[in-house]
Amino acid sequence: MFKRFHPYASPKHFHRLAQRLSPWLFGLSAVLFAAGLTGGLVLAPADYQQGESFRIIYLHVPSAWMSMFVYLVMASAGAAGLIWKVKLGDIIARACAPLGASFTFLALATGSLWGKPMWGTWWVWDARLTSELILLFLYLGYLALQSAIEDRRAAARAGAVLAIVGVVNIPIIHYSVVWWSTLHQGATVSKFDAPSMATSMLIPLLLMALAFKAYFLAVLMVRARCEILAFEQHTAWLRAELSDERTS
Amino acid sequence: MTPRRKRMVVIGLLVVGMGLATALILRAFNQNLMYFYSTSDTVAGKAPAGRDFRIGGLVVKESLQREPDGLTVRFTLTDLHQTVDVSYTGILPDLFREGQGIVANGQLGRDGVFVAREVLAKHDENYMPPEVAAALAQAKANAPPNKKVP
Numbered sequence: 001m002f003k004r005f006h007p008y009a010s011p012k013h014f015h016r017l018a019q020r021l022s023p024w025l026f027g028l029s030a031v032l033f034a035a036g037l038t039g040g041l042v043l044a045p046a047d048y049q050q051g052e053s054f055r056i057i058y059l060h061v062p063s064a065w066m067s068m069f070v071y072l073v074m075a076s077a078g079a080a081g082l083i084w085k086v087k088l089g090d091i092i093a094r095a096c097a098p099l100g101a102s103f104t105f106l107a108l109a110t111g112s113l114w115g116k117p118m119w120g121t122w123w124v125w126d127a128r129l130t131s132e133l134i135l136l137f138l139y140l141g142y143l144a145l146q147s148a149i150e151d152r153r154a155a156a157r158a159g160a161v162l163a164i165v166g167v168v169n170i171p172i173i174h175y176s177v178v179w180w181s182t183l184h185q186g187a188t189v190s191k192f193d194a195p196s197m198a199t200s201m202l203i204p205l206l207l208m209a210l211a212f213k214a215y216f217l218a219v220l221m222v223r224a225r226c227e228i229l230a231f232e233q234h235t236a237w238l239r240a241e242l243s244d245e246r247t248s
Numbered sequence: 249m250t251p252r253r254k255r256m257v258v259i260g261l262l263v264v265g266m267g268l269a270t271a272l273i274l275r276a277f278n279q280n281l282m283y284f285y286s287t288s289d290t291v292a293g294k295a296p297a298g299r300d301f302r303i304g305g306l307v308v309k310e311s312l313q314r315e316p317d318g319l320t321v322r323f324t325l326t327d328l329h330q331t332v333d334v335s336y337t338g339i340l341p342d343l344f345r346e347g348q349g350i351v352a353n354g355q356l357g358r359d360g361v362f363v364a365r366e367v368l369a370k371h372d373e374n375y376m377p378p379e380v381a382a383a384l385a386q387a388k389a390n391a392p393p394n395k396k397v398p
Contacts, residue, residue: 045377049343054375083255119368120341126283164259168266172274179274180281181304183351188373197375 009088011228012237018221018228025218032211039204047201056114058204061189062212064107067135068170070100070216074142075167078160090156091231093163094146095223099216101139108132119183127176128184131169138166152231284351291330295356303332303362304351304370312346325350325362332356336364343369 040058047054074096081089111129112122123129142159149155177186188197189205197205232238249257274281284304285295295301305325312323320337323346334352344350349370354363376384 045379047375048378048381049345049348049371057375079259082259083252118341118343118371120366121368124283124368127281161262164263165266167263168270172270180278180283181286182283183368183370185371185373188375196373198377198380200377201375 009086011087011091011232012241014088014091015225015228015238015241018225022218022221022225025214025221029211029214029218032207032214036204036207036211039207040201044201044204045198050118053114053117054201056110058208060107060110060114061205062209063103063110064132065209066212066216067100067104067107067132068173069213070096070103071135071138071163071166071170074100075160075163078156078163081156082160082164087231090153090160091224091227092220093160094156095220095227097139097142097146097159099219099223101136101143103212103216104132104136104139108136124183126182126184127180128173128182131173131176134169135166135173138162138169142166286327287325287332288327288330290332290356290362297356300353300355300365302351302353303334303356304349305332306349307344307346309346322361325352332362333360334362334364336367338365338367340367341369343371348372 036058041055044055046052074093077089077092077096079089080086081093108129115124116122142162145159145162146155149158176182177184189202229238284302287303287305289295290303295303303325305327308324308326308331312321314321317337319339320335321340322333322335325332325334334354336352336354344367349372351368351370352362352364353366353368356362
């Protein structure tokens with residue numbers, strides 16, 4: 001099975017694949033963003049308790065989901081780099097980190113803006129908010145580690161170990177509202193239960209979640225190409241590719 | 249064992265070990281991780297006496313009373329088992345409603361009344377348009393008393 005995927009896992013082929021995919025992914029995310037934002041900010045009705053303020057959910061919830069999803073992608077890619085020595089794993093993990101950090105920051109910032117009028121406070125040290133803040137620090141720690149270690153392969157190894165250790169935080173974030181009493185509300189959309197949200201509000205939320213995913217993949221492709229250029233700067237294939245582009 | 253196998257095992261053990269260690273730490277600090285005490289805990293004396301703690305629960309319907317000074321309110325909190333009376337002087341958050349969850353920070357007085365310095369609204373996970381909420385309330389009012397309408 002690994003033989004079949006192997007050609008795509010080589011930086012050379014992935015560089016081409018990413019180049020071909022990213023415009024499509026950007027297009028897809030633009031369409032999904034347009035649909036999700038119209039649905040969420042214009043078409044969806046106001047909430048019975050929160051009025052118009054609930055609309056921040058269309059940014060807050062997708063970014064919070066993405067903050068955890070991107071972390072899992074980063075840790076898995078790092079693990080693949082460690083175990084199978086797949087260079088692409090190191091590249092993807094490194095490309096994920098700033099994106100994940102941005103999503104985490106967005107989730108924290110939008111939550112804080114919503115918290116002030118609704119809860120009556122910008123910030124509380126409850127289990128959900130604190131564990132999400134720890135996630136931001138994990139991303140920042142990973143980024144700091146990457147820039148502190150000059151040798152890219154050593155940096156990738158150290159970063160992968162940090163990312164794998166940090167995975168323990170992901171279930172804590174997810175279940176924090178179940179395990180402990182928190183000010184943050186419990187989950188609205190869950191896999192095993194009917195969501196406790198009106199359909200007209202839920203559909204834009206799911207569209208926004210898909211839009212965030214497509215956007216993440218699109219930017220990841222661009223960032224991965226940059227990382228490949230840096231990782232492979234002394235290889236023959238890259239020189240050949242670059243001189244091809246210059247002449248054509 | 250191939251080196252690849254070995255690395256996989258080492259990483260597997262790392263994840264399992266971290267998981268176990270974290271689980272034990274979280275268990276040890278379980279009480280400190282709770283953001284608030286329930287009203288049952290408070291009545292049972294599990295909450296700290298003589299210092300600040302947070303109490304959470306639902307505001308009992310029709311329990312909200314305003315004192316003549318206009319700023320002080322008294323209401324009853326419940327977790328559907330035990331109730332605690334709360335008094336608070338100040339501005340209540342937007343989402344403060346009877347029947348909704350809140351978290352109050354303050355001290356328990358000797359008379360069993362919780363004197364709050366801060367009241368935060370706890371939002372629930374339900375989102376619906378006002379018409380649906382009105383229809384649900386209507387259905388609840390029309391239904392026979394011991395039949396539960398979701």
